[in-house]
Amino acid sequence: MTGHRVLVSGASIAGPALAHWLHEYGMTSVVVERHDGIRPGGQTVDLRGAGRTVAQRMGIEDAVRAASTGEAGVAFVDARDRVKAAFAAEAFGGEGFVAELEILRGELANLLYQRTREHTEYVFGDRITALDDHTDGVRVSFAHGPDRTFDLVVAADGIGSSTRTLAFGDEARVVPLGLYTAYLTIPRAASDGSWARWHNAPRGRVVALRPDNLGTTRALMSFLCPPRGYERLRTDEQKQLLRHVFAGVGWEAPRVLRELDAADEFYCELVGQVHAPRWSKGRVAMLGDAAYCASPISGMGTSLALVGAYVLAGELAAHAAHRDAFGAYERIMRPYVAQAQHLPPFTPRIAHPRSRLGIGLLNTLLATAANPVVQRVARRFTSPPADRIDLPDYTRLRTR
Ligand SMILES: Cc1cc2nc3c(=O)[nH]c(=O)nc-3n(C[C@H](O)[C@H](O)[C@H](O)COP(=O)(O)OP(=O)(O)OC[C@H]3O[C@@H](n4cnc5c(N)ncnc54)[C@H](O)[C@@H]3O)c2cc1C
Incomplete structure (x- = not known):
C-alpha cells in the first residue's frame, strides 16, 4: 500500500514514530496535535528490548544516547535523606528500575518531530472533532481548521484519546490502578546529584526527584487514591490538591510544593491502563x-509506542487492503501488549505503603533485592517483557 494519506492524532512518541515509518514506505501523513507545539514535560522514559531495536532501525539510537539523562541509579531514602536501598543503572542487567537507554519524554518527542518535520505536515493547536468513515475515505472535522478527507486515521493521542471515543465510543476501558501521579520540572538544587531519589511517606504517598540532562530536576508526586476525577480538574486546582495531600510530608516535599506555582511543565494523571477489544474499526486505527x-x-509505554508504530506502518506497506494490515498489526502486537500490561501482584500498593511499618518492610525488601546475588534471581521476575516479540523485517518494502 503506497501513496496513501494518513491522518495521525497526537505528536508525542507514537504519532511522529508512525509518520517516520509511513514515509519510509511511500505514504504521507498529517499529524494533528492539540498543543501549540511538541508538548514538553514528563520524566525519563525507557527504551527497552524491541523498543531499542526499533530505535536502531530508525537510526535514532545514537541521538537518544547523546540526549540520555545519564541517571546513575535510584536510591530509596528516608525523611533524613539516608539511603535505605540503592540500585545502580546497571542493576538487573540494565533492564531494572533504571533502563540503560533513557531519555526525557519531551526530548524524545522533539527528536522524532525534528526527524519527520521535513516530510510530514504538522498541525499544532488543533484536534479532531468528528469522523465520517465512508467507503472511500474518512472525512474529518477539526476544532479550528477546515474539513479534510484522508485514506486512514490513526489515534495516537494518549490514554485519554478523544479520537478513540469518536471512533470506538466506549468500547475501550480505561482501567484505573488506584494512583494519581503529578510530574513537574523544578530548578536543580545542591542536594540533587546524579542519582534519582525516591521517598515513601505514610498514607501511600511518594515524592521522587530525578536529575535530567537540561540542568533541571524532574519531580514526581504520587498518591494512592481511587478515581475521583482529579485528572479533569484545572491545573491550579490540581496544584492545590497536591498541597493538601502532601502537607506534612518531610524530606524534599516542602521544596517541591514551593515550586508548584512556578512550574509550567506540570502534568497530573490518573494512572491506568487502556484495554480495548479491537484496535481498528473501518479506516480508523489506534496506536x-x-x-x-x-x-x-x-x-x-514508550517501547510499546515505538514497536507499535513500526509494526502498523510495516503491515500497511505489506498489505493491499488496510483491513488486512490492521488485522496483522493487532495479531503481532496483542501478545506483546498483554505481557507489558501484566503488572506484578499488588501494584501499585506495594511501592506505596500506607503505614510506617509498611515503609520499613518495603525498604528491607529493597535492600535485600539490591544484593547482586538476589538480583540475578530477581531479574527473571522484575525485568519488563521488552524482548518478547519477534519483530518482522520490513526492509524490502522501503521505497526510500
Ligand atoms: C506531558 C506528558 C508527560 C508524560 N510523562 C511521562 C512520564 O514521566 N513517564 C512515563 O512513563 N510516561 C509519561 N508519559 C506517557 C508516555 O509518553 C507514553 O506512555 C508513551 O511514550 C506512549 O506515548 P504516546 O505517544 O502513545 O502517548 P502520549 O505520550 O500520552 O502522547 C499523546 C499526545 O497526544 C496529544 N493529544 C491528546 N489529546 C489530543 C487530541 N484530542 N488531539 C490531538 N492531540 C492530542 C497530547 O498532547 C500528546 O502530545 C507522558 C505523556 C505526556 C503527554
Whole structure:
C-alpha cells in the first residue's frame, strides 16, 4: 500500500514514530496535535528490548544516547535523606528500575518531530472533532481548521484519546490502578546529584526527584487514591490538591510544593491502563497509549509506542487492503501488549505503603533485592517483557 494519506492524532512518541515509518514506505501523513507545539514535560522514559531495536532501525539510537539523562541509579531514602536501598543503572542487567537507554519524554518527542518535520505536515493547536468513515475515505472535522478527507486515521493521542471515543465510543476501558501521579520540572538544587531519589511517606504517598540532562530536576508526586476525577480538574486546582495531600510530608516535599506555582511543565494523571477489544474499526486505527496504555509503572509505554508504530506502518506497506494490515498489526502486537500490561501482584500498593511499618518492610525488601546475588534471581521476575516479540523485517518494502 503506497501513496496513501494518513491522518495521525497526537505528536508525542507514537504519532511522529508512525509518520517516520509511513514515509519510509511511500505514504504521507498529517499529524494533528492539540498543543501549540511538541508538548514538553514528563520524566525519563525507557527504551527497552524491541523498543531499542526499533530505535536502531530508525537510526535514532545514537541521538537518544547523546540526549540520555545519564541517571546513575535510584536510591530509596528516608525523611533524613539516608539511603535505605540503592540500585545502580546497571542493576538487573540494565533492564531494572533504571533502563540503560533513557531519555526525557519531551526530548524524545522533539527528536522524532525534528526527524519527520521535513516530510510530514504538522498541525499544532488543533484536534479532531468528528469522523465520517465512508467507503472511500474518512472525512474529518477539526476544532479550528477546515474539513479534510484522508485514506486512514490513526489515534495516537494518549490514554485519554478523544479520537478513540469518536471512533470506538466506549468500547475501550480505561482501567484505573488506584494512583494519581503529578510530574513537574523544578530548578536543580545542591542536594540533587546524579542519582534519582525516591521517598515513601505514610498514607501511600511518594515524592521522587530525578536529575535530567537540561540542568533541571524532574519531580514526581504520587498518591494512592481511587478515581475521583482529579485528572479533569484545572491545573491550579490540581496544584492545590497536591498541597493538601502532601502537607506534612518531610524530606524534599516542602521544596517541591514551593515550586508548584512556578512550574509550567506540570502534568497530573490518573494512572491506568487502556484495554480495548479491537484496535481498528473501518479506516480508523489506534496506536500507543491510546490503544494499549500499560501505565508508567510498566516501564513499557514508550517501547510499546515505538514497536507499535513500526509494526502498523510495516503491515500497511505489506498489505493491499488496510483491513488486512490492521488485522496483522493487532495479531503481532496483542501478545506483546498483554505481557507489558501484566503488572506484578499488588501494584501499585506495594511501592506505596500506607503505614510506617509498611515503609520499613518495603525498604528491607529493597535492600535485600539490591544484593547482586538476589538480583540475578530477581531479574527473571522484575525485568519488563521488552524482548518478547519477534519483530518482522520490513526492509524490502522501503521505497526510500
Ligand atoms: C506531558 C506528558 C508527560 C508524560 N510523562 C511521562 C512520564 O514521566 N513517564 C512515563 O512513563 N510516561 C509519561 N508519559 C506517557 C508516555 O509518553 C507514553 O506512555 C508513551 O511514550 C506512549 O506515548 P504516546 O505517544 O502513545 O502517548 P502520549 O505520550 O500520552 O502522547 C499523546 C499526545 O497526544 C496529544 N493529544 C491528546 N489529546 C489530543 C487530541 N484530542 N488531539 C490531538 N492531540 C492530542 C497530547 O498532547 C500528546 O502530545 C507522558 C505523556 C505526556 C503527554
